[in-house]
Amino acid sequence: MGALPAFIFAGLVGLSGIAITAAGGSLDLVGTLAFGPFLGPHIAFAGGVAAAAYSHKNNQLESGCDIATPLAKFSDPMTLIVGGLFGGLGYVINYLYASVLHLPTDTVAMTVITTAIIARFMFGNSGIVGDTSVKDRDYYPKGKSFLFLSIAGIALGLVVSHYTVETGIVTLGFCISAASLMFAQMGHPCPATHHISLVAAYAALATGNIWIGALFGLIAALFGEFVLKTFNSHCDTHIDPPAFTIFVWAFIIFIFL
Template identity: 45%
Template structure:
């Protein structure tokens, strides 16, 4: 790993904080789609690997940096209403320390991915594992409620947190919502598995789902987050050659996202990304097969 790459990751984390974690992730999605288009047209430049998952827009760098900076801005500097706001561009804070945190966590994300992928060679999606670990480090560094949070809604947090279930229902899955997500995941798993097998590129679904989150920014609050579903469908389909198994593993990932979201985020005061958790766990299971 070169010094230039480390410095670039610092810039990428800082950039992710400047524009906001979610916005950086949406750019990742569009660049993945661009990379697929370049590859399909015979291009030799690896846009997906070098840019979308590189030091500029790699989720472990830019998104992770933005998440950590939001936690610091909300909980330590009081520049945001809460530490879970991954939408507000932190350019609004005009706070040098907030951007520095973003840059530092960009480097942390890069080093984590190098550790998991190159040194330890863990058989999973090491970018997603790095996003999860980075979020966990940010919570321990800047949060005050511990890894799993407290059994009461967080004061000053978002409406979603304020409206959380009763304290007795710490790990709570609504049966109707879960059934809906399972059916949605199965359907998306089928169609994206088929397309992935046709074009032989497992990240197509991820690119589509990440880019589609731009609709959340323009006001479609109920638009679904699906990259943990479509990516795992593609990975499983490529590993097994079966769209049925692709859809089954998509369902597994959807359930894991629901479960981990409740465990880590419902009562926490920073953002730990449930889709990232679902992706690295599901990918590990898929690779076992």
């Protein structure tokens, strides 16, 4: 179905699971489906990203950065197999990070980045930071964009932090943000915000302070744009800026907060 549709489904199923838990149910849709082997971003989304890169290398998909197009469009068995192999690789890498090495970060996000980098070196030609010869290339937000991201990061971080502290559910804002990307899938300019939601929630839950959560929402918004411009611009495969942001700042929060 493609990487982005799979991630949207993870958000929708996660919201359903949160609702079941809030209603007193015992079925863990969040852990078993939304973040498990079926729809977990480190498996379904990461497999879709790698399949898109492979499809572009084989002159099917116009851009390896296109994570919205369902790759069933091409009816290519090897694209399906590559996606499945990278999904399996994501499962193994996340198990290594979380259960063997016990890394103090969001290992799902770290796995998404690991498999994306592997896919870029296997199927892409643009290198880890894309084409650096592009004239006037930006690496950080500035001007109106900087102000917009700052306001959005603080505001979303504050709202998510409030509900995280009130409910103790760290994935609520993340799942809403993930589900909101259905509008991006429809072709509308809806931004990705799940890195802001999750980083702010982690910080708020760790400290019990919604203003610290809002601060980390601001940091996540600006850092995510830096990652986008540095690793996911002028390139031919997708390295996910939100996942990059989540694993870096989760590591900092888990260690220091």
